[in-house]
Amino acid sequence: xxxxxxxxxxxxxxxxxxxxxxxxxxxxxxxxxxxxxxxxxxxxxxxxxxxxxxxxxxxxxxxxxxxxxxxxxxxxxxxxxxxxxxxxxxxxxxxxxxxxxxxxxxxxxxxxxxxxxxxxxxxxxxxxxxxxxxxxxxxxxxxxxxxxxxxxxxxxxxxxxxxxxxxxxxxxxxxxxxxxxxxxxxxxxxxxxxxx
Amino acid sequence: xxxxxxxxxxxxxxxxxxxxxxxxxxxxxxxxxxxxxxxxxxxxxxxxxxxxxxxxxxxxxxxxxxxxxxxxxxxxxxxxxxxxxxxxxxxxxxxxxxxxxxxxxxxxxxxxxxxxxxxxxxxxxxxxxxxxxxxxxxxxxxxxxxxxxxxxxxxxxxxxxxxxxxxxxxxxxxxxxxxxxxxxxxxxxxxxxxxx
DNA sequence: TTCCATCGCTAACAGTTGTTAGTTATTTAT
DNA sequence: ATAAATAACTAACAACTGTTAGCGATGGAA
Numbered sequence: 001x002x003x004x005x006x007x008x009x010x011x012x013x014x015x016x017x018x019x020x021x022x023x024x025x026x027x028x029x030x031x032x033x034x035x036x037x038x039x040x041x042x043x044x045x046x047x048x049x050x051x052x053x054x055x056x057x058x059x060x061x062x063x064x065x066x067x068x069x070x071x072x073x074x075x076x077x078x079x080x081x082x083x084x085x086x087x088x089x090x091x092x093x094x095x096x097x098x099x100x101x102x103x104x105x106x107x108x109x110x111x112x113x114x115x116x117x118x119x120x121x122x123x124x125x126x127x128x129x130x131x132x133x134x135x136x137x138x139x140x141x142x143x144x145x146x147x148x149x150x151x152x153x154x155x156x157x158x159x160x161x162x163x164x165x166x167x168x169x170x171x172x173x174x175x176x177x178x179x180x181x182x183x184x185x186x187x188x189x190x191x192x193x194x195x196x
Numbered sequence: 197x198x199x200x201x202x203x204x205x206x207x208x209x210x211x212x213x214x215x216x217x218x219x220x221x222x223x224x225x226x227x228x229x230x231x232x233x234x235x236x237x238x239x240x241x242x243x244x245x246x247x248x249x250x251x252x253x254x255x256x257x258x259x260x261x262x263x264x265x266x267x268x269x270x271x272x273x274x275x276x277x278x279x280x281x282x283x284x285x286x287x288x289x290x291x292x293x294x295x296x297x298x299x300x301x302x303x304x305x306x307x308x309x310x311x312x313x314x315x316x317x318x319x320x321x322x323x324x325x326x327x328x329x330x331x332x333x334x335x336x337x338x339x340x341x342x343x344x345x346x347x348x349x350x351x352x353x354x355x356x357x358x359x360x361x362x363x364x365x366x367x368x369x370x371x372x373x374x375x376x377x378x379x380x381x382x383x384x385x386x387x388x389x390x391x392x
Numbered sequence: 393t394t395c396c397a398t399c400g401c402t403a404a405c406a407g408t409t410g411t412t413a414g415t416t417a418t419t420t421a422t
Numbered sequence: 423a424t425a426a427a428t429a430a431c432t433a434a435c436a437a438c439t440g441t442t443a444g445c446g447a448t449g450g451a452a
Contacts, residue, residue, distance in 0.1 A: 012399090028310060030226035034440060046441080047400050055440065111307070114224060149388070152373065155381040159359040166358020177348065185351040192345070193389025208429090230410060239430070242411080246429050251410065395452075401445085408439065417430070422423100 013051045016041055020058045021104035029059055029112040059112060060120050066109035067127050069098070074134060084142030088160075089191050091135065095164045096183045103168070110165050132157050160190055209247045212237055216254045217300035225255055225308040255308060256316050262305035263323050265294070270330060280338030284356075285387050287331065291360045292379045299364070306361050328353050356386050 010018075019040045023032045034055055038045040052058060077090050099106050113124050135157045142148035164186065206214075215236045219228045230251055234241040248254060273286050295302050309320050331353045338344035360382065 028224065028226055030224055031311070033438075035438085043399095044401060046402080046443095049441070050399050115227070149384075151385055152377065152381045155373075155378060156385060158362050159382060159385050162362020163355040163359040165362070166354050177351075181348065182351060185348045186355060188345075189347055189352060189355050189389045193385045229408075231408085240432080242413095242432080243430050245411070393452100395450105397450090398448085400447080403443090403445105405442075406439100409437080410435105412435080413433090415431080415433105417428105419426105419428075421426075 011051075016048060016051055017058055017061055018104075021062055021108055024059070024062075024112055025104050025107045029108075029115045056115070056117050056120075059108070059116060062105050063109045063113050063116060063120075063124055066098075066102070066105050067124060067131075070094075071127065071131060074131060078134070078138075083147060084138050084145060085147050085191065087138050088135075088142070089187055091138075092160060092164065092187055092190055093183060095161070096167065096186060099164055099167045100179050100182075106165075107168055110168075132161070135161075159193075163190060207247075212244060212247055213254055213257055214300075217258055217304055220255070220258075220308055221300050221303045225304075225311045252311070252313050252316075255304070255312060258301055259305045259309050259312060259316075259320055262294075262298070262301050263320065263327075266290075267323065267327060270327060274330070274334075279343060280334050280341060281343050281387065283334050284331075284338070285383060287334075288356060288360065288383055288386055289379060291357070292363065292382060295360060295363045296375050296378075302361075303364055306364075328357070331357075355389075359386060 016037070020032070020037050023037055023040060026032075027036070034048060035045040038048055041048065073094050074091070077087050077094075080087065080090075082090070113121070116124055132154070136153035139148060139151075139153040139156050143150055143153070167182070167186075212233070216228070216233050219233055219236060222228075223232070230244060231241040234244055237244065269290050270287070273283050273290075276283065276286075278286070309317070312320055328350070332349035335344060335347075335349040335352050339346055339349070363378070
C-alpha cells in the first residue's frame with residue numbers, strides 16, 4: 001500500500017521537507033513562500049497540502065528532528081565512561097559532523113526557531129536550555145576534577161556551541177580544506193582552550 | 197532649518213532606525229512590517245516615508261554602520277605596536293563590547309544581511325570577507341613568530357567571531373553575570389586556545 | 393470492471409505586504 | 423502675519439501571503 005514513493009525511497013512528505021530546508025536556509029522561513037517551495041518540488045502550491053498540514057509544520061519537523069538527534073547523542077556521551085575532557089571532545093566532534101552532514105537542517109534549527117508557533121516555541125527553548133545545562137554540568141564536573149581550567153561553564157558552552165554553528169559561513173567559502181582538517185583544527189582550538 | 201529633532205537630540209530618522217533595529221531583531225527583517233514599525237514610532241505607516249526611502253534602506257544603514265565601525269577599529273589595532281596575541285585580545289574585547297553595547301545593531305548585521313538587496317549584498321559580503329582575511333593575517337603572523345600555536349588561521353577567525361556573536365543567547369538568559377566577568381571568561385578561553 | 397483512496401489541478405478566499413498620491417495640519421523663516 | 427517647508431494624515435494600489443474547496447485523473451484492491 002501507499003505508492004507515494006518518489007525517487008530515493010523517500011515519502012513525498014520527506015521530499016517536501018528536504019526541498020523546504022534548502023529554501024528556508026537560503027531565504028529565511030518568513031521570506032520563503034509556499035508557491036516558491038511548490039515550484040522546487042515540481043507541483044502546484046495547493047498540492048503540497050495533500051502531504052503536509054501547514055508551513056510551520058515543516059519548520060517544527062526540522063527543528064525537533066535536529067533537537068532530538070542531539071539529545072539522543074548527548075545521552076550516549078553522558079553514559080560513557082570517559083574523562084570529562086574526552087566527553088567534551090566527543091560532543092564537539094558530533095556537532096561538527098552534524099553541521100557538515102546535515103547542514104540545512106542544523107542551520108534552520110539554529111536560526112529559524114524563532115518562527116515556531118506556540119506551544120512548540122516554548123518546547124524547543126526548554127529543550128535547548130536543558131541541553132546546554134547538561135553540557136555545562138560536564139564542564140563543571142571537569143573543573144571540579146581538575147581536568148579543566150577554572151572558567152564559567154555556561155560561557156564555555158556558549159563559546160563552543162556558537163563557534164561550531166559558525167561553520168555555516170565556512171561551508172561555502174572553503175571547499176578546499178577537508179572536513180577532517182576543519183574538525184581537527186576546531187577540536188584543537190576548543191579543547192585546548194578548555195584544558196587546564 | 198530643520199526642526200526635525202525629536203527627544204534625545206536625534207533625528208526622527210534615527211529614531212525610526214533605532215525602533216526598527218529592535219523590531220528586526222525580535223521578528224526578523226522579513227516578518228517585521230512597516231505598519232508594525234510605524235506603531236512603535238507612534239505614527240502612520242505612510243508617514244515613515246517622509247524620513248526614509250524604503251524598508252531595506254533601514255537594513256542597509258544598520259549593516260554598514262556596524263561593518264564600518266568594525267573596520268575602523270581593526271585599522272587602529274593593525275597600526276598599533278602590539279604583539280599579535282595582544283592584537284587578537286584587543287579585537288576580541290572590541291567585539292564583545294560591541295555585542296553588549298550595540299546589541300540590536302550587531303545582531304542584525306550578523307543575522308539579517310541576507311535580506312540586503314543587490315548591490316549592497318555583494319558589497320557587504322566583500323567587506324566581511326576582507327575583514328576576516330585581515331584577522332587571519334594577524335593570526336598567521338602570530339604563528340610565524342611563534343607566539344601562537346599552529347592552527348589554520350581562517351578556522352581560528354571563524355571560531356572566535358562566531359563564539360562572540362553567540363553571546364546573543366546569553367544576553368537574555370544571564371543578566372546575573374556581569375559584562376566584565378563574561379568578557380574576561382571569553383578572553384581567557386579564546387586567547388588561551390590560541391596561545392602556543 | 394467497479395470501488396475507493398490518493399494526489400494533482402484550478403480558482404478563489406481573506407488578509408497582509410511595501411509603497412504612492414493627494415491632502416491637511418503643523419512648524420519655521422521672513 | 424504670511425509664505426514656505428516639513429511632516430502628518432487617509433485612501434488606495436497591485437502584488438503576494440497561507441490556505442481551502444471542489445473537481446478530475448490515476449492506480450491499486452475487490
